Amino acid sequence: MKKSLSRIASNVKASSTITIDALFKKMKAEGQDVIGFGTGEPDFNTPDHIKQAGIDAIGKNQTRYTPAAGTLELRQAICDAAKKDYGLKYAPTQVVVSCGAKHTISQLMMILCNPGDEVILPSPYWVSYPEMISMAGAVPVVVEGLEENGFLITPEQLAKAITPKTKAVIFNSPSNPTGMIYKREDLKALCDICVKEGIYIVSDEVYDKLVYDGISFTSIPALGEEIKELAILVNAVSKTYCMTGWRIGWACANAEIAKIMSAYQSHSASAPASMSQAAALEAIKGDQSGIEKMRKEFEGRRDFFVKRVSEIEGISCCKPEGAFYIMLNVNALMGRTISGRAINSSDAFAETLLEKQGVAVVPCEGFGSPGYVRMSYAASMENISKGLDRIEAFIKG
Numbered sequence: 001m002k003k004s005l006s007r008i009a010s011n012v013k014a015s016s017t018i019t020i021d022a023l024f025k026k027m028k029a030e031g032q033d034v035i036g037f038g039t040g041e042p043d044f045n046t047p048d049h050i051k052q053a054g055i056d057a058i059g060k061n062q063t064r065y066t067p068a069a070g071t072l073e074l075r076q077a078i079c080d081a082a083k084k085d086y087g088l089k090y091a092p093t094q095v096v097v098s099c100g101a102k103h104t105i106s107q108l109m110m111i112l113c114n115p116g117d118e119v120i121l122p123s124p125y126w127v128s129y130p131e132m133i134s135m136a137g138a139v140p141v142v143v144e145g146l147e148e149n150g151f152l153i154t155p156e157q158l159a160k161a162i163t164p165k166t167k168a169v170i171f172n173s174p175s176n177p178t179g180m181i182y183k184r185e186d187l188k189a190l191c192d193i194c195v196k197e198g199i200y201i202v203s204d205e206v207y208d209k210l211v212y213d214g215i216s217f218t219s220i221p222a223l224g225e226e227i228k229e230l231a232i233l234v235n236a237v238s239k240t241y242c243m244t245g246w247r248i249g250w251a252c253a254n255a256e257i258a259k260i261m262s263a264y265q266s267h268s269a270s271a272p273a274s275m276s277q278a279a280a281l282e283a284i285k286g287d288q289s290g291i292e293k294m295r296k297e298f299e300g301r302r303d304f305f306v307k308r309v310s311e312i313e314g315i316s317c318c319k320p321e322g323a324f325y326i327m328l329n330v331n332a333l334m335g336r337t338i339s340g341r342a343i344n345s346s347d348a349f350a351e352t353l354l355e356k357q358g359v360a361v362v363p364c365e366g367f368g369s370p371g372y373v374r375m376s377y378a379a380s381m382e383n384i385s386k387g388l389d390r391i392e393a394f395i396k397g
């Protein structure tokens with residue numbers, strides 16, 4: 001008789017997108033004509049000057065442990081960029097570099113939460129948040145962002161969800177999966193409630209550079225000193241610089257939290273990879289022109305996508321303002337029979353669509369939003385066009 005595994009082992013779920021993804025990969029390997037809209041990363045390569053900085057670091061034997069919180073040069077560059085972009089004043093001792101934003105947030109949950117604490121999570125949310133909260137022994141309290149409110153939560157909703165056990169709230173604007181952005185005054189109203197209640201604000205700002213329609217992005221800690229004291233700003237090179245595989249993200253926080261995060265990380269990861277940190281340094285300090293090129297390309301794809309969706313009967317979407325995802329509302333199709341299959345969930349829609357038309361989308365049950373599927377436009381214009389033609393043909397039956 002073996003002893004049972006831990007509380008975490010019995011609760012941790014593999015990503016809800018895994019069935020569709022496995023089927024997509026199998027069909028692709030068999031040489032079938034499939035189009036994927038599931039990707040959660042830019043379809044562009046890491047710019048050459050950034051790759052070279054990583055290669056140079058290896059050549060110069062920068063292959064040893066760095067300080068647990070990351071090299072001083074990188075932390076200084078992160079501070080300089082936060083100052084330049086948003087007027088934020090952080091010292092390098094307030095910055096902790098980790099192995100991606102996901103790593104940052106999961107370590108943060110361990111530091112902020114005691115078992116039984118509550119973390120408020122606006123939905124639709126990124127799939128990993130509830131898992132990270134649960135692994136820390138805390139409880140996700142979902143507050144529903146309604147489509148008619150642009151998938152954003154209101155201050156009234158937030159205030160109602162707070163209990164004496166509430167420890168933190170997680171904001172992600174621009175959002176994965178909705179692409180929606182909180183306006184400055186709405187964010188201020190939400191964060192003022194957190195200040196009043198002494199609740200920590202985790203702000204996942206990994207899509208801060210991918211905003212459209214001339215919208216100016218508001219970084220949460222820039223809303224005021226009291227908010228900044230409670231806010232933990234999370235960002236990464238992953239999306240901005242097409243560096244998802246390099247695994248570099250960071251937190252900017254008050255000195256107390258940063259010091260604990262650094263100590264925690266020193267025992268869990270030691271430090272993020274040294275050559276990746278060197279590449280991230282070049283990304284943040286070097287030529288920034290690649291970002292605007294990518295942003296423009298995504299904006300053009302989004303415009304095409306939204307227009308095409310509006311022409312197809314049975315599906316609809318909010319026009320996303322940032323990131324590279326669209327939440328497709330498929331509620332009108334629920335209860336219909338398509339290609340001989342009863343479509344009674346977004347899971348069934350996604351599975352049947354992939355089997356019949358070779359188009360992979362992500363059902364949003366795992367994002368807290370049944371009746372929706374997420375599509376990423378980190379795909380070529382040609383594939384977006386072809387994919388939407390196939391969805392139209394699929395719905396027409």
Ligand SMILES: *Cc1c(COP(=O)(O)O)cnc(C)c1O
Pocket residue numbers: 040099100101102103126172175176204206236237238239244248249
């Ligand atoms: C992609 C993504 C991240 C980035 O995670 P990394 O660990 O840096 O790759 C963080 N948050 C959200 C919402 C994302 O979509």
